[in-house]
Amino acid sequence: MQQQYVITFAGADRTGLVETLADLVKVHGGDWQRSELARLDGAFAGAILVHLSTEGFTTLKCAIEDTGTADLVVQITPSVSQPQLEPNLHLSLTGPNRPGIVYEITHELAELEVNILHFTSRVESAAWSGEPLFMAHIEAYAPAHLEVDALRERLDVIEDKMTLEIDIESR
Known part of the structure; x- marks a missing residue:
């Protein structure tokens, strides 16, 4: 078989x-x-x-x-058979590198029942200062009941707290 x-x-x-x-x-x-x-x-x-x-x-x-x-x-x-999920939410993060960025973002996504399908991140030197710059891209599946504005509000708090720029694109 x-x-x-x-x-x-x-x-x-x-x-x-x-x-x-x-x-x-x-x-x-x-x-x-x-x-x-x-x-x-x-x-x-x-x-x-x-x-x-x-x-x-x-x-x-x-x-x-x-x-x-x-x-x-x-x-x-x-392999555990599950329904195929297509990404309907894309996030891009950029900001000064510091501990806790990944936790803060993934915690909020989990709280809102957003399923991360693909996650990439890296730290590079910022062109203008040479300081460590954190960048990440997330493809996720958000449940139908999630309002993107509610997600935006919660991520705005993290943006301010961690000096990040978070772009959200929903499909």
């Missing part, structure tokens, strides 16, 4: 890491369907959605454990 599984991994970045995982998936009869992979500083991490038979899952799991090294952590778990 075919099923979807999610492989998550993190470890020291090195040439051939993705190829090794792709080979393991292929050898065990898996179909690599979707992935999000990224280099973060000296580490490489990701999540891969694969279609695989039950037998393939068992042998792939053993092969991953056998191939594992001290600097690579890999997990494979059955």
Whole structure:
């Protein structure tokens, strides 16, 4: 029986890491369907959605454990089927970097039952001052009952408190 599984991994970045995982998936009869992979500083991490038979899952799991090294952590778990959510809310944040920005924003979104679908962030040097500048982009799914004005009011408080610029686009 075919099923979807999610492989998550993190470890020291090195040439051939993705190829090794792709080979393991292929050898065990898996179909690599979707992935999000990224280099973060000296580490490489990701999540891969694969279609695989039950037998393939068992042998792939053993092969991953056998191939594992001290600097690579890999997990494979059955995918939980849920309805597909399309982003209907996009947020862009920019401001001086400081601890707590991600918590403040994600806390408000969770309170309003907004589901984060994709989140990216980085810190760069501001062009005009060289100071650390925090930037983030969030794609989310907001429930139909959420008024964008209510979200805007709550995020305005964070904007003022943390000296951020938060742009909201709803669809």
